[in-house]
Amino acid sequence: MHSLDDPMIMREIIMDHYQNPRNHGLVDDDSYQKVNMDSSTCIDDIDVQAKFNGDVVEDVRFDGEACAICTASTSIMTELVKGKTKEEAAHIVDNYMHMIYEKEYDPELLEEAIAFKNTHKQANRIKCATLGWTGFLKLLEGSEE
Numbered sequence: 001m002h003s004l005d006d007p008m009i010m011r012e013i014i015m016d017h018y019q020n021p022r023n024h025g026l027v028d029d030d031s032y033q034k035v036n037m038d039s040s041t042c043i044d045d046i047d048v049q050a051k052f053n054g055d056v057v058e059d060v061r062f063d064g065e066a067c068a069i070c071t072a073s074t075s076i077m078t079e080l081v082k083g084k085t086k087e088e089a090a091h092i093v094d095n096y097m098h099m100i101y102e103k104e105y106d107p108e109l110l111e112e113a114i115a116f117k118n119t120h121k122q123a124n125r126i127k128c129a130t131l132g133w134t135g136f137l138k139l140l141e142g143s144e145e
Contacts, residue, residue, distance in 0.1 A: 010115040017072035017112075022079050026063045033142060036064075037135040039127050044070040048135035052143045057081050057089050062132055069116075069125050074132025076113045086140055093137050100130055 026034070026049050033052075038045040046064030050057060060078040077096070081089040096113055098105035102120050119129045 013112050013115040014072040017075040018068040021075040023061045033139045035135045035138050037131045044131050050139040055085050057084050069128035070131050073129045077133050
């Protein structure tokens, strides 16, 4: 595990996921649910796609135009929730949102997403750092209906 108190390591994680996003690119498959998320304050306009197999998050993907913060945070989110139960995935998203909004959270659960722990210091970046996560949460909630 990285020392995530080191700003250079946090920056490296963000740049790695921005330049080499994981689970990037949508698939043409009707078994996936999709939601479009965009920001009025940034260039961010992404589609988040998820496939659920019963209670398990089988796959999560995203694509679109987005800044480094949005791309990297969404990339990390896809890695964290894939293969988890819906309840586990929702718990991870909840922890991430708590971290972003300076509430109590479990850093162990967030792994590389900890790189965004100082986002609250740049309020204009909060939407960038949460857009993909919010999109996934909408898909998760929609799959429960």
